[in-house]
Amino acid sequence: MDKQLVEIQGELLPKATGKVMPIKMYDGRSRATSIETIIDVNERYLARPEEQWQPKRMVLGHPLPDWQRPHEWTEEQSIKFIESAWLGLHIGTYVVNARDYDKEGNEIPFSGALLDGQQRLTAIELYLNNAFKVFGYYWSQLCRSEQRKFEWCSFTSEEVNIWDEQELRALSDRLAFGGTAHKEEYRALDGYVNEGVE
Numbered sequence: 001m002d003k004q005l006v007e008i009q010g011e012l013l014p015k016a017t018g019k020v021m022p023i024k025m026y027d028g029r030s031r032a033t034s035i036e037t038i039i040d041v042n043e044r045y046l047a048r049p050e051e052q053w054q055p056k057r058m059v060l061g062h063p064l065p066d067w068q069r070p071h072e073w074t075e076e077q078s079i080k081f082i083e084s085a086w087l088g089l090h091i092g093t094y095v096v097n098a099r100d101y102d103k104e105g106n107e108i109p110f111s112g113a114l115l116d117g118q119q120r121l122t123a124i125e126l127y128l129n130n131a132f133k134v135f136g137y138y139w140s141q142l143c144r145s146e147q148r149k150f151e152w153c154s155f156t157s158e159e160v161n162i163w164d165e166q167e168l169r170a171l172s173d174r175l176a177f178g179g180t181a182h183k184e185e186y187r188a189l190d191g192y193v194n195e196g197v198e
Contacts, residue, residue, distance in 0.1 A: 026171060028095075028160045035085065035124060036151040038062075038094075041112070042125075053107040059121045062096060062114035067169055069176075071122045075132050078123035082134045085153040092120060095175060097168065098161040110168060115160070116175040 045061030057064040094117025130138040
């Protein structure tokens with residue numbers, strides 16, 4: 001077989017002769033953070049809101065761009081998420097834009113914008129504000145050592161550095177619509193078995 005061809009699924013195709021894949025769309029930074037990090041961002045926002053970019057909606061000190069969907073999780077979904085954090089399960093990654101400032105020291109538009117993770121951060125905010133009980137207790141009923149245990153739960157963040165609104169919208173769409181929603185019938189606890197697996 002010619003070295004310039006490769007057989008794939010019974011077809012001979014030309015082998016790439018150089019770099020053909022696109023460069024990274026966004027050069028983000030992953031951070032091993034915790035729920036405490038999010039709480040700290042909110043406390044900084046509450047201390048000096050006049051210095052921060054303020055769109056119509058915020059969640060835990062993070063601005064929500066106008067194109068973000070509304071809060072849609074049910075209370076049951078929020079409780080399950082918070083329970084997962086308490087149980088030490090992986091609770092996903094949230095994506096934010098970096099923060100940047102103008103000459104006067106005020107944040108420029110889209111600084112700290114939450115691009116993915118609104119439902120999860122809203123669940124945390126609601127829990128911290130005693131909107132629902134988790135494992136039978138409201139947040140304020142817990143002793144400080146229990147609260148610290150929750151605050152130390154791992155919650156990874158990804159930070160991008162994008163200032164063009166159309167690029168931010170494109171990233172937001174890619175993050176929000178990149179997968180396929182699970183169907184209720186796929187619940188493992190309800191006995192789902194994929195019969196197509198051999």
